[in-house]
Amino acid sequence: MQLLILVLLPVAFLLPSGSQAGEIIRGWKAQPHFRPYMAYLEIQSRDKRSCCGGFLVAENFVLTATHCNGDMITVYLGAHSIKQQEQSQQKISVRRHISHRQFSRETRNNDIMLLQLEHKAELNEQVRFIRLPAAHWRVQPGTVCSVIGWGRTSAPSKGLSRTLREVDLKVLDDEACLNYPGGIYRKYKTITIMCMGDPKEHKASFKGDSGGPLVCGKTAQGIVSWGPVNGSPPRVCTRVSIFIP
Missing domain, CATH: 2.40.10.10 (Trypsin-like serine proteases)
Structure with a gap:
């Protein structure tokens, strides 16, 4: 498969x-080489x-x-x-x-x-690939997934995190992004995009985390994409499963 x-x-x-590139706000330092x-x-x-x-x-x-x-x-x-x-x-x-x-x-x-x-990676305990989802698989709203990256740790911060960090984010209903104030997600396509990050929890990805995975269980279900410039949730990621077939 x-x-x-x-x-x-x-x-x-x-x-x-x-x-805008993605950052981890209100996350924590990842265990070395756990990802x-x-x-x-x-x-x-x-x-x-x-x-x-x-x-x-x-x-x-x-x-x-x-x-x-x-x-x-x-x-x-x-x-x-x-x-x-x-x-x-x-x-x-x-x-x-x-x-x-x-x-x-x-x-x-x-x-x-x-x-x-340019050449194959040498697979070992510190370097391994992650599983991709089945075609068209949809993560249910309410599922808690993880975002991992070296992005900024706060909106005012200018520098990247020195070490890998991660944060748990809740997958939301599409309406949470479609109804976001100001209409920044008015061109949001529910087929190819996922909405993530409960605004009540103030946890998010931000600048420097773009391109990283949204990991649900042991599967990369999303790719960190963008969100409000002030770093607030919810933010969006690309839905990987729709591109499999």
Whole structure:
């Protein structure tokens, strides 16, 4: 099944046809290497450098968000700290970017991208891939899932977290985003997007976490995409299961 999914994902991206990066607010420091599928992306574009999250889905493929694209991307696997070298880290260049052709910076739909690595990762206790969902599987509202990343830890903060962090977020009904004040989610597509983060709990993803996974159980059900610029929930992620077939 895992192999079938990986074969079909690029096919979906080849169909013809402005986000804020994600941060972890009110989360906690992750247990080192407890999330061995996590990838840290260094992105070099013509006019700037940036970073995103991602997650390993095969020995030579990382899944992330299309808005994390750039001229040159370097992937770090097996990392806990991004400020120091660790023996567990594997630094691998990206050979090919497979972006969804129907991604729109205006609507922010289809925010999904595969990165083919220059060579296979060496799988071990610190580096392993995560399972993908069955086609069209929908996570039920009320389910508590986890977002993991190196993003900022508060809206006023300018720097990234030195170590990997995570936070538990509740999956919400689509109406929670569709009815958000100001209409920022007015072009929200319920087929391809998931709404996450209870506003009452004030926990969220934010800048630096984009491209990372929304993990429900042991499965990557979503890809952190975007949300309000002030870091408040709810925020949205790309629904992975819709792109499997």
